[in-house]
Amino acid sequence: xxxxxxxxxxxxxxxxxxxxxxxxxxxxxxxxxxxxxxxxxxxxxxxxxxxxxxxxxxxxxxxxxxxxxxxxxxxxxxxxxxxxxxxxxxxxxxxxxxxxxxxxxxxxxxxxxxxxxxxxxxxxxxxxxxxxxxxxxxxxxxxxxxxxxxxxxxxxxxxxxxxxxxxxxxxxxxxxxxxxxxxxxxxxxxxxxxxxxxxxxxxxxxxxxxxxxxxxxxxxxxxxxxxxxxxxxxxxxxxxxxxxxxxxxxxxxxxxxxxxxxxxxxxxxxxxxxxxxxxxxxxxxxxxxxxxxxxxxxxxxxxxxxxxxxxxxxxxxxxxxxxxxxxxxxxxxxxxxxxxxxxxxxxxxxxxxxxxxxxxxxxxxxxxxxxxxxx
Amino acid sequence: xxxxxxxxxxxxxxxxxxxxxxxxxxxxxxxxxxxxxxxxxxxxxxxxxxxxxxxxxxxxxxxxxxxxxxxxxxxxxxxxxxxxxxxxxxxxxxxxxxxxxxxxxxxxxxxxxxxxxxxxxxxxxxxxxxxxxxxxxxxxxxxxxxxxxxxxxxxxxxxxxxxxxxxxxxxxxxxxxxxxxxxxxxxxxxxxxxxxxxxxxxxxxxxxxxxxxxxxxxxxxxxxxxxxxxxxxxxxxxxxxxxxxxxxxxxxxx
Numbered sequence: 001x002x003x004x005x006x007x008x009x010x011x012x013x014x015x016x017x018x019x020x021x022x023x024x025x026x027x028x029x030x031x032x033x034x035x036x037x038x039x040x041x042x043x044x045x046x047x048x049x050x051x052x053x054x055x056x057x058x059x060x061x062x063x064x065x066x067x068x069x070x071x072x073x074x075x076x077x078x079x080x081x082x083x084x085x086x087x088x089x090x091x092x093x094x095x096x097x098x099x100x101x102x103x104x105x106x107x108x109x110x111x112x113x114x115x116x117x118x119x120x121x122x123x124x125x126x127x128x129x130x131x132x133x134x135x136x137x138x139x140x141x142x143x144x145x146x147x148x149x150x151x152x153x154x155x156x157x158x159x160x161x162x163x164x165x166x167x168x169x170x171x172x173x174x175x176x177x178x179x180x181x182x183x184x185x186x187x188x189x190x191x192x193x194x195x196x197x198x199x200x201x202x203x204x205x206x207x208x209x210x211x212x213x214x215x216x217x218x219x220x221x222x223x224x225x226x227x228x229x230x231x232x233x234x235x236x237x238x239x240x241x242x243x244x245x246x247x248x249x250x251x252x253x254x255x256x257x258x259x260x261x262x263x264x265x266x267x268x269x270x271x272x273x274x275x276x277x278x279x280x281x282x283x284x285x286x287x288x289x290x291x292x293x294x295x296x297x298x299x300x301x302x303x304x305x306x307x308x309x310x311x312x313x314x315x316x317x318x319x320x321x322x323x324x325x326x327x328x329x330x331x332x333x334x335x336x337x338x339x340x341x342x343x344x345x346x347x348x349x350x351x352x353x354x355x356x357x358x359x360x361x362x363x364x365x366x367x368x369x370x371x372x373x374x375x
Numbered sequence: 376x377x378x379x380x381x382x383x384x385x386x387x388x389x390x391x392x393x394x395x396x397x398x399x400x401x402x403x404x405x406x407x408x409x410x411x412x413x414x415x416x417x418x419x420x421x422x423x424x425x426x427x428x429x430x431x432x433x434x435x436x437x438x439x440x441x442x443x444x445x446x447x448x449x450x451x452x453x454x455x456x457x458x459x460x461x462x463x464x465x466x467x468x469x470x471x472x473x474x475x476x477x478x479x480x481x482x483x484x485x486x487x488x489x490x491x492x493x494x495x496x497x498x499x500x501x502x503x504x505x506x507x508x509x510x511x512x513x514x515x516x517x518x519x520x521x522x523x524x525x526x527x528x529x530x531x532x533x534x535x536x537x538x539x540x541x542x543x544x545x546x547x548x549x550x551x552x553x554x555x556x557x558x559x560x561x562x563x564x565x566x567x568x569x570x571x572x573x574x575x576x577x578x579x580x581x582x583x584x585x586x587x588x589x590x591x592x593x594x595x596x597x598x599x600x601x602x603x604x605x606x607x608x609x610x611x612x613x614x615x616x617x618x619x620x621x622x623x624x625x626x627x628x629x
Contacts, residue, residue: 340602
């Protein structure tokens, strides 16, 4: 045996989606393929919080269907970056919460399902927020300045508590905030106020650490009915909405020839219709339906890409979409890397199956209709 | 029945043309004025600022209401004098955010606190009946919310309100503007802010101290980004996989 160090060619490896074998650096042994999922990597991030908690930073956000949107995650990340290692990030979620906020940087979580969830309860929300501020004495309160109600709540609470506030914050530093003024010709800066309302995009939500993600119990006190009365939500039909505002988009690309079926699928989900550049250039869809760099940038909760390969310019337009579902005959198309669910199949067959399955099945909501039809 | 007269105040500011920077009526405040005109009643337009600003007279062209100007030289806090003038109005309308100036959107909330009135922001439409205002409120993702609020109330109008303000030169030349007496004592505005020339804001990022090995590991996992892949099964099974995904994330109701 010579003294030369040799590298074991059969070190642990994993297979990438492209089918390429990658050696996992830092792993010893003679094993074969090992599982190294993104989840495993995320949980291997170190905990940010160490030692005894001294102060608090509070993040407040409304949830949507049990999850937080991108601006809310940015606010949590902002608090986690600002906080020193002994300051926990406390997150007050108004509405149901069904996801783990630890990976986003939250250390302690208070979910208040009595608020939010689409209801307009400003008096209750302000009372909950001031109660939480009273109890935890956070140094700063960070909120997304979003039209879902969080921006409104922040302004109400700051006015009610007579606290200093910075709204539409475009730049956050460890010691100052900056906002645009005079129509964007001037940047105004000040030290960190009590309330910080962040504009979207001011923070990079990627964190090299994770939060403890511990749920705390909280019971909201009832508040006497105030001067407001909520008469409920009135959704606008998806097809009538501009694409930028739509929550569910069914988009078709070069792999789809049958426009009426796309419309039927969109109708099924009450979705707006989008299209890729190729489909628009071919004249199958009008120009105002085009999604991507030369079309529209969309922020839907669900983006269903049917027969779209996912050119960079198209992916740029759907960056803010939360759930992307792709139906494509090519599993190696770039959209498969962006999509949360990729169906590898002929688009036409799956679309027809979607329509017929939804029509055939007895969904709970249809029972009443059927009874009426029978009677 | 008309013994009760609805009194509406519309708060206006000086906007600026985004291209030339010239002073002009604020687009958001014009929407508030148009919504107030639609609601009917006795209208008053109120501005706190420089009475010699020529762009103010343009507000006269958008309604037949008188324009009152509270002279506020320097930079004092405009909330106390405005609140004093706004006593006795049933509805106070304003835009959601000024085009020029501070543009924080805090004024309606500060006034609401000072006057003890309810405030509804993001209003798209407004109807007044029986001492109540019914408001259609803008929410993202194509949602609209209807709210009733007891008068008096403050309402901030959303920039997407479906209204078209109409300019009339006749109204502009025949309209009246009144400069109110300057408020006696004023509180100084917050001096915490310093201004600097505009530039592209710096995005706040977490600093990362990682070893070469950790960076390489992160690069490997980012390659595997991508969700579930469904390749097997009939089209029906695949369609059901989509429906199951949507249902498990509470994205569809059926």
